[in-house]
Amino acid sequence: xxxxxxxxxxxxxxxxxxxxxxxxxxxxxxxxxxxxxxxxxxxxxxxxxxxxxxxxxxxxxxxxxxxxxxxxxxxxxxxxxxxxxxxxxxxxxxxxxxxxxxxxxxxxxxxxxxxxxxxxxxxxxxxxxxxxxxxxxxxxxxxxxxxxxxxxxxxxxxxxxxxxxxxxxxxxxxxxxxxxxxxxxxxxxxxxxxxxxxxxxxxxxxxxxxxxxxxxxxxxxxxxxxxxxxxxxxxxxxxxxxxxxxxxxxxxxxxxxxxxxxxxxxxxxxxxxxxxxxxxxxxxxxxxxxxxxxxxxxxxxxxxxxxxxxxxxxxxxxxxxxxxxxxxxxxxxxxxxxxxxxxxxxxxxxxxxxxxxxxxxxxxxxxxxxxxxxxxxxxxxxxxxxxxxxxxxxxxxxxxxxxxxxxxxxxxxxxxxxxxxxxxxxxxxxxxxxxxxxxxxxxxxxxxxxxxxxxxxxxxxxxxxxxxxxxxxxxxxxxxxxxxxxxxxxxxxxxxxxxxxxxxxxxxxxxxxxxxxxxxxxxxxxxxxxxxxxxxxxxxxxxxxxxxxxxxxxxxxxxxxxxxxxxxxxxxxxxxxxxxxxxxxxxxxxxxxxxxxxxxxxxxxxxxxxx
Numbered sequence: 234x235x236x237x238x239x240x241x242x243x244x245x246x247x248x249x250x251x252x253x254x255x256x257x258x259x260x261x262x263x264x265x266x267x268x269x270x271x272x273x274x275x276x277x278x279x280x281x282x283x284x285x286x287x288x289x290x291x292x293x294x295x296x297x298x299x300x301x302x303x304x305x306x307x308x309x310x311x312x313x314x315x316x317x318x319x320x321x322x323x324x325x326x327x328x329x330x331x332x333x334x335x336x337x338x339x340x341x342x343x344x345x346x347x348x349x350x351x352x353x354x355x356x357x358x359x360x361x362x363x364x365x366x367x368x369x370x371x372x373x374x375x376x377x378x379x380x381x382x383x384x385x386x387x388x389x390x391x392x393x394x395x396x397x398x399x400x401x402x403x404x405x406x407x408x409x410x411x412x413x414x415x416x417x418x419x420x421x422x423x424x425x426x427x428x429x430x431x432x433x434x435x436x437x438x439x440x441x442x443x444x445x446x447x448x449x450x451x452x453x454x455x456x457x458x459x460x461x462x463x464x465x466x467x468x469x470x471x472x473x474x475x476x477x478x479x480x481x482x483x484x485x486x487x488x489x490x491x492x493x494x495x496x497x498x499x500x501x502x503x504x505x506x507x508x509x510x511x512x513x514x515x516x517x518x519x520x521x522x523x524x525x526x527x528x529x530x531x532x533x534x535x536x537x538x539x540x541x542x543x544x545x546x547x548x549x550x551x552x553x554x555x556x557x558x559x560x561x562x563x564x565x566x567x568x569x570x571x572x573x574x575x576x577x578x579x580x581x582x583x584x585x586x587x588x589x590x591x592x593x594x595x596x597x598x599x600x601x602x603x604x605x606x607x608x609x610x611x612x613x614x615x616x617x618x619x620x621x622x623x624x625x626x627x628x629x630x631x632x633x634x635x636x637x638x639x640x641x642x643x644x645x646x647x648x649x650x651x652x653x654x655x656x657x658x659x660x661x662x663x664x665x666x667x668x669x670x671x672x673x674x675x676x677x678x679x680x681x682x683x684x685x686x687x688x689x690x691x692x693x694x695x696x697x698x699x700x701x702x703x704x705x706x707x708x709x710x711x712x713x714x715x716x717x718x719x720x721x722x723x724x725x726x727x728x729x730x731x732x733x734x735x736x737x738x739x740x741x742x743x744x745x746x747x748x749x750x751x752x753x754x755x756x757x758x759x760x761x762x763x764x765x766x767x768x769x770x771x772x773x774x775x776x777x778x779x780x781x782x783x784x785x786x787x788x789x790x791x792x793x794x795x796x797x798x799x800x801x802x803x804x805x806x807x808x809x810x811x812x813x814x815x816x817x818x819x820x821x822x823x824x825x826x827x828x829x830x831x832x833x834x835x836x837x838x839x840x841x842x843x844x
Contacts, residue, residue, distance in 0.1 A: 316814020619698030667762030780813030
């Protein structure tokens with residue numbers, strides 16, 4: 234049986250037609266991202282109307298993150314230069330059309346901390362202008378443009394703001410890789426420690442926000458349990474109340490009422506996202522929403538009156554769908570698909586799998602099979618996720634669809650060190666970069682071969698960031714498993730990578746030392762886990778790709794392994810984009826990359842190409 238119709242690359246991996254809708258505070262207008270002359274910009278129009286016009290004017294990298302200000306007049310968005318991640322905060326005045334750079338500082342990274350509907354003219358912004366390692370908190374007046382510092386940073390990596398827009402909580406990294414949650418009763422008081430999360434709980438625990446009264450904090454917490462629960466902690470006494478939990482899977486998201494700041498839902502990412510309803514007043518709404526579509530839903534936005542909710546449905550074998558749901562009528566209006574052209578093609582379901590690693594640890598992941606062909610001896614791509622403190626999940630994945638459509642089995646495994654499966658699982662990855670974490674990837678290769686799904690002579694390893702590192706490790710530590718490899722922005726030398734992380738990662742360096750290794754104390758260990766140490770073992774063709782402005786994994790990580798490969802005459806293709814950073818944001822660069830990879834894969838493991 235032949236493969237289904239080939240899906241054009243730009244349909245799968247180019248810009249979405251429309252995405253990320255947000256409703257105006259008064260509920261009358263809608264904004265979304267859409268390409269304007271090939272570049273993503275923000276468009277605004279009337280809900281249900283056809284009057285949408287661009288309100289931003291980006292002509293380069295596109296806008297990927299924006300939101301309405303609570304004054305109902307401004308749209309906020311961030312943009313960097315060439316992928317350097319020195320974000321600036323911009324505003325668009327929808328009455329005048331004026332676009333203003335609110336943080337016009339060279340070499341400074343702006344972080345939008347919060348804004349509240351009760352304070353529509355006020356925004357809190359983090360800026361590392363005084364110390365590149367630390368973000369102080371500044372108050373931005375949207376009317377005047379005044380920036381005023383309201384909190385100095387003594388060494389914190391995150392802030393908590395109460396319902397009155399006061400900076401009253403923070404996260405202070407500890408020397409052992411843990412985190413102390415600091416609080417104060419008002420902005421004039423000294424900071425005190427509320428709770429110290431030790432290193433075992435640090436990746437699966439953290440504060441979510443204050444309640445309305447400011448006398449309690451909601452936490453994602455694995456303290457006293459393996460999987461992270463939703464808890465409420467009293468600020469004065471430290472008493473803890475568990476609001477939602479699952480014995481196996483971590484809390485990954487919550488829905489909080491914007492006015493009462495009471496928790497309404499808690500989401501746990503199992504094979505798919507499952508919600509626990511905590512507020513009975515929304516039970517009927519959730520029942521109505523679930524009837525709309527079988528995908529995994531989320532409430533992505535709501536107006537100030539809390540009458541209109543924007544609901545997003547993620548589907549593994551179809552485009553992301555957006556609805557506007559009216560809470561009074563219990564009816565929903567379909568807004569749009571993010572890539573409507575996909576509706577005419579046959580897409581691959583994302584199928585969960587479970588297996589045992591060589592030491593007995595249970596591993597979970599997803600397989601996307603080519604549609605319409607026998608599931609035997611398929612050319613296979615092991616697609617390793619980044620992070621590594623992240624996980625693959627069910628839903629629309631453009632790379633998985635691209636691979637399946639071209640005739641490959643796409644395999645995504647959540648190796649140890651991945652998040653979502655409890656602290657024991659994530660902590661099992663400590664100091665196992667290039668060790669047991671990689672064994673899990675290798676064991677997955679063997680498993681898909683044993684099931685008869687994968688042709689052992691046609692397997693490629695592919696990944697970005699940590700996945701790029703794992704790809705380089707696969708090519709140097711276990712090249713016999715793979716026919717080819719594609720590494721994107723991956724570290725090749727763990728020592729030099731840790732020594733060159735961005736300055737604003739410095740407060741978190743103890744976490745990297747604990748979980749990866751210390752360049753001073755563990756130099757030999759880190760070298761033994763670095764692909765550069767075994768470059769002579771590479772005997773498969775490779776593509777290595779990088780953005781020249783990458784602040785997280787410097788271009789030098791690619792340059793040093795490529796130089797070593799050149800010196801040894803090892804077959805490789807190098808792709809460097811001078812106007813990109815940690816990943817490829819510009820559609821023309823993405824298309825250049827994916828076209829090159831598509832031809833490379835077809836040449837070495839036999840899939841099909843668009844050209």
